[in-house]
Structures are given as structure tokens and as C-alpha cells.
Amino acid sequence: MKDQFRKTLLLACSLLVLSACPQEKPKAEEQTAPPQKTQGQELKLSAQAIANAKLELLQAGPKTLRQIRDFPGKIALDEHRVQAISSRVSGVAELTDKHIGQRIRQGDLLAVIESRELADLRLDYLNQQKQTEQAKKLLQREENLGKRIQQLIQALRKGGQPESIHQAVLGLQIGSSKSQLLTHYSRLRLAQTSFERENKLAQDQLSTSQELQQARQELEAAKAQYIGALEDLTWQRENTLLEHRQTLRLAQSALESAQAKLQTFGPGGLTHLSPNQMTRYEIRSPLSGVVVEKNVTEGQGVMPDAPLYKVADLSEVWAEIQIYESELDHIRLGQQVMVRADGLKQSAPGQITHVKPLVDEVSRSAEAHAHIANPGLIWRPGMYVTIQVTEGTWQVPLAVKRQALQQLEGKTVIFIKQGERFLPREIKTGREDGQSIEILAGLKAGDIYVGKNSFVLKSALLTAQEE
Known part of the structure; x- marks a missing residue:
């Protein structure tokens, strides 16, 4: 059994080149306090042997340690995503x-x-759209007609012979209103001419007062008819425009109502208006x-x-933390967390963003949420995790990875690298946070030590000592 154990150790250290020589005494400036010497052999490895053994070489130095408390939890969807x-x-x-x-x-x-419901609403919308366009065209036509009538009225107000005015407005498409106004204007001009002639004859005593009075009455009648025709035409134009504007407003209101109904169905309501996609x-x-x-x-x-x-959107998720009543004092907003899962080799940092104010009556626990990034989508909602909550931090002048420590001959040691040699160095430890540990003596800042896989060196050293 002993031979088999030795073979196993030799196989694990097959890449190590062992050279037996007394352990070199560390220089005084390399220690923060005098450590006890560890008896045994030093190990000499080439760069290739270090790579093959997958030794992690790290530099000792200052470190921020964290006071951590573990809580059970699970990954959940971010309700905002x-x-x-x-x-x-x-x-x-x-x-x-x-x-x-x-x-x-x-x-x-x-x-x-x-x-079918949506098709009916779309059809109503299209019908209202057509009616609105038709109302706009009718109003535009009436407004253009009103402008032409105004041109006719302005020409009549300038005065002149009916024939010249008729020629001036010959191209205006007005309808019966033009002929009616021109007729009344011609009668007014004729009555005006007759009155002026009778008035001159009366002054020359060539006409009787009755004939002058008759001419004056005919002039007043023609003027009244002309003014009445102008007022009637103006009123009709204004009334017609009001009616068409009201019709357009009603059509636009109906169109807006039909559009609002479609908009309640979201952006897709106002699309696909062709007959075969209603x-x-x-x-x-x-x-x-x-x-x-x-x-x-x-x-x-x-x-x-x-x-x-x-x-x-799973690019960011929540880690739901279950907190029992006795531990509520350890949780507060803004705390940093580290999320870990047994099935994953990765961890994810996060921050507590929400703590529910109520305690469940059955489980007697509350719930908090930590927000974590999930770019690779490895954190799946429903996955059970352990959430390490940082309760406090402190700075230490010298610390190493916790996994670098080994027990050798009843002493706590770390393997340090000096050139191609690896030597076990006894250390004195202080505070730790589960990941890193404070070094009080036996090491100095800047020393290169073996972190991961340091047990390989320990096994090789023990094997060499037995031989």
C-alpha cells in the first residue's frame, strides 16, 4: 500500500526535477517577522515543468478583505426586462x-x-378617409368660387360700361351668379343714364318734374335690386362656405375617431389597409x-x-436572496454580492437593489434582489445559487490566496519561488475572508508564491523526503 501511494505521488510530480540540498535561509529583509525554518528539500523546476504542472504564480501584496455571509437564493427574471x-x-x-x-x-x-373585427374597423377608417378627402375638395372648390366672385364684385365696384366689365370677367367660371349680377349692374347703369338725361332736360326745362321723378324712382329701384343681389350673393357664399367647413370638420372628427379605434390595437392597427390584408x-x-x-x-x-x-431580456437578471428574520440586520441596499452556483465554475458580481418590506408568514423570511449582468446568458432563471453578501471590508498590507496555504510537518507554509527553485516558507496568518488570508510574518510584499496547485509541490517534497 505504501509503494502504491508513493507511485501515485511520483506520478503527480513526474514533471518536477528534484534536487536535494539544504534549504536556504531567508534573508532578514524578506521577512516581516522571523519565521521558523522548515526542514526538507527545495524543488527546482524549469519553465516547461511549471507550465505542465499548471502552477499559478502570484505576487504577494496588499489586499482588501471582505467579511462575507452566505445566503441561499435563486436566479429570477428582472421584472423590468x-x-x-x-x-x-x-x-x-x-x-x-x-x-x-x-x-x-x-x-x-x-x-x-x-x-374580422379589425377588418370592419379598418374599412370604416378608409371610408371616413374618403369622405374627408371629398369634403376637402368640395370646400376648396367653393373657396375658389368665392375668390372668383370677389374678383367680379371688385370689377363692378370700379365701374365702367357693362360691355367692358363683361369682357374683363369673361374667363371667370362663376355660373348663374355672374349673369345675374351683370344684369342688375346693366339695369343700374341704364337707370343712372336715364336719370342723368332727365335731370339735364329738367334743368333746361325740356322735361316735366313727373318724368324726372319717374327716372329717379327707376334709379333707386335698380340700385336696390343691384345691392340686394350683391348681398344675397355674399350671404349665399358665406353660408355655403360655412356648411362645407362644418362638413369637413365632421368628416375629420369621424376620421380621427376611426383612427383612434385602430390605434388602440397598437402600431399594427393602421397597417395592412390593402383589400387583401384587411x-x-x-x-x-x-x-x-x-x-x-x-x-x-x-x-x-x-x-x-x-x-x-x-x-x-436575460442580459441582466435578478438574484433573489432568501433572508431569515434573524439575519435581516445583515442586509441593506447597495451591498455588494457575489453569486455562485454549484453547477457553474463562474461567479458574477452584483449589488442589492431592492429589499422587500414584508416577511413571509410561513417561511418567516424576507426577500431581496441583487442585480447581476448576464452577457453569456449562463445564469438561467430558476437556478439555485449561493449569494455571498459583503458585510464589510478592511485593507491589509499583505495577503495571499487562501488555497496557497499547505500544512507541512505541522506548520502552515507557502511555496515561494526564487529563480528556478521553490521553497516552503513558514508563515503566520491573520484575518481571512474565505478567498484571501492576511500574512503577518514569513512573507514580504512582492514575493512570488504558488497559488493554485501548490499541493503538487507538497506531494513532490514529501515523496523526495521519503526516498
């Missing part, structure tokens, strides 16, 4: 090609719903992430607000 997705219309699912675990981008198509309603992802839940299949009837998908 998850969204349940539902249909806003009733219908039948025609396309559902995204599956649980599939990564998607914001805007990716998740499902297509065929909805019933199509697309559901797209509002965020990039992973499909974590699916509750719809093709051909399934869908009701409004029924959850169809759940998409989560």
Missing part, C-alpha cells in the same frame, strides 16, 4: 413560428391573427430577448388581452 405579449383583437391565430428558448430582436414577428393583425416583439413562454398555436381562437407570449 420582461413583457407579457397579448393580442388586442379577437380572431384566429394563423402564424406562430416563434418557440420557447428562441432569441428574437425587437420588432420581430411573433404571430399573425386573422380578425383581416391581418401582426403581433411583434416590443423588446429584444428570449421567448420564455408561449400559449398559442396555429388555428387557435384568440381573445383580446389573452397572454400569448412572454419575452424576457
Whole structure:
């Protein structure tokens, strides 16, 4: 049995070249306090042997140690990075090609719903759109007509012979209003000419007062008819414009109402307005992430607000910490944590961002959340983890990795490297945090020591001593 054990040790250290020589006494300046010497052999290794043995060479120096307390917990979705997705219309699912675990981008198509309800609303929207456009055109036509009538009125107010005015407004498309106004204007001009002639004849005593009075009455009548025609035309224009503007406002209001109804269905409500796509309603992802839940299949009837998908952004997750009543005083917002899982070789730093104010009546525990980054998506929601909460920190002038320590001949030692030689150095330790340990004596800052796999050197040294 002893030979078999020796063979095992020799096999583990097959890459080490052993040279038996007395251990070199450390120089006084290399110690913070005089250590006891460890009797035995030193080990001499080449660079290739160090690499083959996978020895981790580290430099001793100052370190921040942490007072850590372990809590049980599990990984959970970040509630601010998850969204349940539902249909806003009733219908039948025609396309559902995204599956649980599939990564998607914001805007990716998740499902297509065929909805008669949506088609009716879209058709109403298009009809209101047509009526609004028609009302705009009619109003524009009436406004243009009003402008042409104003040009006619301005020409009449400038005065002149009816024939010249008629030629000036010949190209204006006004309709019967133009001929009516020109007729009244011609009568007014004729009555004006007759009155002026009778007035001159009366002054020359060539006409009677009755004839002058008759001419004056005819002039007043023609003027009243002309002014009345102008006022009637102006009133009709204003009234017609008011009616068309009111019609346009009603059409626009109906269009806005139809549009608002479609907008309640999200961005997809106002798309797919062509006749062959009226019933199509697309559901797209509002965020990039992973499909974590699916509750719809093709051909399934869908009701409004029924959850169809759940998409989560897993690039950041929560570590839910379970805290018993007796340990609540150890948890506070802002504390740094380290999350570890038995099934993973990795750890993730984080920070406590939320502590629930209530204690569960059954488990007598509260819950806190630590926010951790998850770029590789290795931290899966539901995974049980250990959460190491940092309660406090302190700075020490000299510390090494805890795994570097070995027990040799009843003493605590560290293997230090001097050139190609590795020597066990007895040390005196102080405070520790589970990962690192304070060195009070036996080592100085800057010394190169073996961290990981230092047990290989211990095994080789023991084997050499037995031989």
C-alpha cells in the first residue's frame, strides 16, 4: 500500500526535477517577522515543468478583505426586462413560428391573427378617409368660387360700361351668379343714364318734374335690386362656405375617431389597409430577448388581452436572496454580492437593489434582489445559487490566496519561488475572508508564491523526503 501511494505521488510530480540540498535561509529583509525554518528539500523546476504542472504564480501584496455571509437564493427574471405579449383583437391565430428558448430582436414577428373585427374597423377608417378627402375638395372648390366672385364684385365696384366689365370677367367660371349680377349692374347703369338725361332736360326745362321723378324712382329701384343681389350673393357664399367647413370638420372628427379605434390595437392597427390584408393583425416583439413562454398555436381562437407570449431580456437578471428574520440586520441596499452556483465554475458580481418590506408568514423570511449582468446568458432563471453578501471590508498590507496555504510537518507554509527553485516558507496568518488570508510574518510584499496547485509541490517534497 505504501509503494502504491508513493507511485501515485511520483506520478503527480513526474514533471518536477528534484534536487536535494539544504534549504536556504531567508534573508532578514524578506521577512516581516522571523519565521521558523522548515526542514526538507527545495524543488527546482524549469519553465516547461511549471507550465505542465499548471502552477499559478502570484505576487504577494496588499489586499482588501471582505467579511462575507452566505445566503441561499435563486436566479429570477428582472421584472423590468420582461413583457407579457397579448393580442388586442379577437380572431384566429394563423402564424406562430416563434418557440420557447428562441432569441428574437425587437420588432420581430411573433404571430399573425386573422380578425374580422379589425377588418370592419379598418374599412370604416378608409371610408371616413374618403369622405374627408371629398369634403376637402368640395370646400376648396367653393373657396375658389368665392375668390372668383370677389374678383367680379371688385370689377363692378370700379365701374365702367357693362360691355367692358363683361369682357374683363369673361374667363371667370362663376355660373348663374355672374349673369345675374351683370344684369342688375346693366339695369343700374341704364337707370343712372336715364336719370342723368332727365335731370339735364329738367334743368333746361325740356322735361316735366313727373318724368324726372319717374327716372329717379327707376334709379333707386335698380340700385336696390343691384345691392340686394350683391348681398344675397355674399350671404349665399358665406353660408355655403360655412356648411362645407362644418362638413369637413365632421368628416375629420369621424376620421380621427376611426383612427383612434385602430390605434388602440397598437402600431399594427393602421397597417395592412390593402383589400387583401384587411383581416391581418401582426403581433411583434416590443423588446429584444428570449421567448420564455408561449400559449398559442396555429388555428387557435384568440381573445383580446389573452397572454400569448412572454419575452424576457436575460442580459441582466435578478438574484433573489432568501433572508431569515434573524439575519435581516445583515442586509441593506447597495451591498455588494457575489453569486455562485454549484453547477457553474463562474461567479458574477452584483449589488442589492431592492429589499422587500414584508416577511413571509410561513417561511418567516424576507426577500431581496441583487442585480447581476448576464452577457453569456449562463445564469438561467430558476437556478439555485449561493449569494455571498459583503458585510464589510478592511485593507491589509499583505495577503495571499487562501488555497496557497499547505500544512507541512505541522506548520502552515507557502511555496515561494526564487529563480528556478521553490521553497516552503513558514508563515503566520491573520484575518481571512474565505478567498484571501492576511500574512503577518514569513512573507514580504512582492514575493512570488504558488497559488493554485501548490499541493503538487507538497506531494513532490514529501515523496523526495521519503526516498
